[in-house]
Amino acid sequence: MTQAPNDKAARLIDVARRAEVSRATAARALGGYGLVTEATRERVMAAAAELNYRVNELARSMRSGRSLTIGVVVADISNSFFTSAIRAIIETASGAGYQILVLNTDDDIEKERNAVRVLIEKRVDGLIVVPASQNEIEHLIVQSEPEVPVVLLDRRVDSDEIDFVTTDDRAAAGEAIRHFAAAGHVRIGLLVATASVEKYSPTMPDHVVGTVRDRVEGAMAAFAELELAASPQWTRFCHSSVEIAHEAMTEILTSPEPPTAILATNEEMALGALGAAQELGFEISEDLSIIAFDEAPWTLVFRPPLSVVKRPVAKLGATAVELLLKKIEDNSYRSSRILNAQLVVRQSVTAPRAR
């Protein structure tokens, strides 16, 4: 009777030998499928336990053609919004027996391409991607035959060929602007995070992802509707980093006629805006009202508590996984979701100080 060699992990065949059955029978007993007598099953289980047998999922995946692994390509793992999404993704996926391979791109399209390639080589069953660019998306479409299902998270692009899960940021941005206007603001600025620019710029760069465009257009539509001016003087498109947002905000606030309110489209923008404003001696809400996208945990504890656009981040992540799993089941399945975002009014917006 052969024992498992001591220096190697026990294999199915070691278990089978110890239980004195064939590999097929051992596999059936262990897998809990097919027909096995109770006595045989117990013998196999005992042998497996004694040998501390762990199935080799690599081999299983080879055979079955499914790796039970989902690749997640995220633009910015430092951002707490994406972290929360990843948390939900991990939870939902592991509930369905899938594990998560995470790659970070820092919004670099080259890293994104590379990440997708690596994940496909690892034979992930599907991909959840927060894309860096609106137009450089070939690697997300034609990646391989057979197609690996892809769902975009948070950001959508203009291709009909890729499904996405995002929030209604157009409406949310409009609501934020209307909230500022209702408080009496007429000079309202935008600090917009986008991967499409190196540092920052007063005009919208080409090829920003749909989500960024939505936010800007939502704001612009509200400006038009309220007959408010939207001056490039008050707006900056920034690479998503606190430092760059800080610089951009400093420029805005030191301009001749600075805005009295600012909409920051993510956590980094908010942190940069707040840092710059405080550095220049602006009191938040009295001198500068602010609304930030995403309910980062600190926004509640900040004084004054920040009014935020709250997006259902856990649901976003969970929905992306659910959609992806359906696409994995049925490769012709197509569906995208737009979840509602909601303005949470706290205390960072007040009437502008009389001049």
Next chain:
Amino acid sequence: MTQAPNDKAARLIDVARRAEVSRATAARALGGYGLVTEATRERVMAAAAELNYRVNELARSMRSGRSLTIGVVVADISNSFFTSAIRAIIETASGAGYQILVLNTDDDIEKERNAVRVLIEKRVDGLIVVPASQNEIEHLIVQSEPEVPVVLLDRRVDSDEIDFVTTDDRAAAGEAIRHFAAAGHVRIGLLVATASVEKYSPTMPDHVVGTVRDRVEGAMAAFAELELAASPQWTRFCHSSVEIAHEAMTEILTSPEPPTAILATNEEMALGALGAAQELGFEISEDLSIIAFDEAPWTLVFRPPLSVVKRPVAKLGATAVELLLKKIEDNSYRSSRILNAQLVVRQSVTAPRAR
């Protein structure tokens, strides 16, 4: 001449046939090893490109016995400290050709056991773990034959058998306490995060991880040295959540003789402490001085800017990977690291208000 079937991914054999060579030759050309004539190599590369060939890493891993994957089991992916560590882990690992499988445990020991089992079944080459418990660590030691190398991140346990990378939190906690004392504080409280308690408790639970003990002992040693009382009245051991820290802090601050200073051992504790203090009308620094572990991005923008114990989080993550890779190379390699932490003095500590 056979073509790759249209509905399936091209395999090595499809490339080989198209280039009219054997699989062995195609593999050598593609892999860039062994001997191949330039002409053959080009033919193979061309065929691979035409068929959009992607090597199947699953098969490669089976054959080579290395999955080029590292498993990361993290206790709390919402905590920005761990997120930053993961970021560094991903970066360092992918630089060395390894990918990262991330599982989250919410500090639940059962989830941790399960995570380790799943990762071993996926045949990860090594494991980086932020362990939930000090004593329930069998699953980290005897997990399988041959042993899968493990490096603990941030938290260490008392076993000599497991390597770890952590920071010198004993010294850091002592320094924080001395800083409070130097400002004139005599009633100093501790808000200590630990997975070893359901909600919160004034006494140290059994089996807290070494890192937690270090922080407490570092503080206690400083108290003794300074001849300061350490009252359980001012201290709570909390499950690592903002809500629970908030509750615990409320209890502390509403006690007859509340502390004038508080050391919060992570981001959640800090957020909870701040929330509770503000809710009760305590001015931060005037009524309650505070030092928090870890330099979360918001601590700089908070008013007053928070004094923090800054730990080299990126280096922690990178070092864990480096150490793990060495252990993967040489399974007898043993090494642990304790990196320096540093008190960053900002403005959240001032003299206690005269009573």
Next chain:
DNA sequence: CTGAAAGCGCTTACAG
């Protein structure tokens, strides 16, 4: 320089 063949550890039709 190139190819035939074995083998990594599984699962699953097929036969009995």
Next chain:
DNA sequence: CTGAAAGCGCTTACAG
């Protein structure tokens, strides 16, 4: 109810 055998897609000694 159980087993012998093929095959998933690679790589690598071995032979030529």
